[in-house]
Amino acid sequence: MEYALVTPLLLMLLAGALNYGLELRTATAVSAAAAAGAAYGSSSVANSTNTTGIQSAAVNSAPEVKSMTVASAQSCQCPGGAAVSCSGSCTGNMLMYVQVTVQATSSAAFSYSGLGFSGIATAQATMRVK
Numbered sequence: 001m002e003y004a005l006v007t008p009l010l011l012m013l014l015a016g017a018l019n020y021g022l023e024l025r026t027a028t029a030v031s032a033a034a035a036a037g038a039a040y041g042s043s044s045v046a047n048s049t050n051t052t053g054i055q056s057a058a059v060n061s062a063p064e065v066k067s068m069t070v071a072s073a074q075s076c077q078c079p080g081g082a083a084v085s086c087s088g089s090c091t092g093n094m095l096m097y098v099q100v101t102v103q104a105t106s107s108a109a110f111s112y113s114g115l116g117f118s119g120i121a122t123a124q125a126t127m128r129v130k
Contacts, residue, residue, distance in 0.1 A: 015110040026106035027121040029062035034102040034125040036061035037070055040097035042127035048074050048098045058102055068104040074129075075099065096129040 014053055037058030041048045055070040062068065075097045078090035086096060106119040 019108045022109060023106045023119060023121065024037060026080065026104055027123070028117075029065045030102050030104050030121045031060040031125075032063070032070070032124040033062040033068065033070070034100050034123040037100035037102065038125035038127040039074065039096055041072060041074075041100060043127050045129055048096060048129045052097070054065055054100060054113055058100060062104075065104045068102060071101045074097045098129055099124065099126040 017045045037054045039056045040057035041050070047053055050081075051072050052071045058070045059068055074086055075083065076086040076088070077095045077097070079092040081093065084090055084094065088094075101122065103120060103122045106121055108119055
């Protein structure tokens with residue numbers, strides 16, 4: 001009798017732990033993909049605008065994650081921290097940055113109608129261009 005009462009609760013806890021583990025794996029891979037894309041973009045000024053190369057570096061770093069979207073942007077600052085157009089000029093050396101945002105969807109192993117599970121993992125990485 002006790003087994004019949006406890007089994008559904010244990011199965012629900014196991015399903016929740018499995019869903020959480022799958023989401024955590026996806027979030028970790030998305031974070032690593034953002035870092036890989038930013039590392040590629042920050043390796044040179046030419047690579048900082050190479051969106052195809054940044055996207056390839058990010059996607060190739062996490063091949064097990066499907067439906068990954070990658071967006072990148074380049075920004076520049078003067079030494080004092082003021083934002084400036086990358087085609088503009090500064091007093092001193094202009095600091096150039098590349099920012100990579102990666103988003104992927106993680107599917108739930110089990111669906112709960114009462115719980116809102118979005119399954120969307122997003123990560124952002126910013127690195128200074130060398």
